[in-house]
Amino acid sequence: MKKIDELQQLRGIGAVLAKRLRNAGLDSFQRIAEAGEGGVGGISGINQHLVAGIVQQAALLSAHPPEEGAKHDEDGLSEKIDAVKGLLQSVAKDARQRFAGKIGGKRGRRLSETVVCICDSLDRIADTGKHRKRSRKGLEKVQHRMETLDQVKLKKFGKGLKKSRRLLAELAR
The missing domain is CATH 1.20.930 (Transcription Elongation Factor S-II; Chain A)
Incomplete structure (x- = not known):
């Protein structure tokens, strides 16, 4: 079973975009939040309509990181x-x-x-x-x-x- 990348917790980020974000140096929620919409929007293949939401989610998760071992199950x-x-x-x-x-x-x-x-x-x-x-x-x-x-x-x-x-x-x- 593959380990799910931490960045894939963000809506709109799959395995490919998580890899591209890491390659661009945006390897944590904190760095994505600091990069802002301009930095994240420049990543190849990212949906421009989702950029603001991704940055907002990253800011929330960097301020309140999920507990270790807690499952990401907001959809029930x-x-x-x-x-x-x-x-x-x-x-x-x-x-x-x-x-x-x-x-x-x-x-x-x-x-x-x-x-x-x-x-x-x-x-x-x-x-x-x-x-x-x-x-x-x-x-x-x-x-x-x-x-x-x-x-x-x-x-x-x-x-x-x-x-x-x-x-x-x-x-x-």
């Missing part, structure tokens, strides 16, 4: 992941009760493996922290799909879980 991704995990647990428990006689053998194993894969994918999404906006949208889609699983028969239940698993596996890559 971890809360969304926790909500989907809780919903998955309740859906799995409900399915065991509703389909008690029908989910034995191969079908039951397959559903259990799907639930485990979904949990693993959720953990990988939480660990990587990349594509946060896309991940949040995908999690909302999975959450909606799982909310409708309590009203379907076993075959559609399995298909709904499988679709959720595939979407989350793609997000976790």
Whole structure:
């Protein structure tokens, strides 16, 4: 897993722009704030509409640096992941009760493996922290799909879980 550059905490700064900022000598929030809009705006490839916001964010972060080890989660991704995990647990428990006689053998194993894969994918999404906006949208889609699983028969239940698993596996890559 790649370490996320500290400068990537700024909105509008990805891996490439973080590298360009470092090459220009702007390797900390303090230096970006001191350079101002003129210094940051001269970096190749930076969106000129975002320059003022980047400088403002850098000034705030240089005055109040984030705590060591604290996750950058202003968009609520971890809360969304926790909500989907809780919903998955309740859906799995409900399915065991509703389909008690029908989910034995191969079908039951397959559903259990799907639930485990979904949990693993959720953990990988939480660990990587990349594509946060896309991940949040995908999690909302999975959450909606799982909310409708309590009203379907076993075959559609399995298909709904499988679709959720595939979407989350793609997000976790």
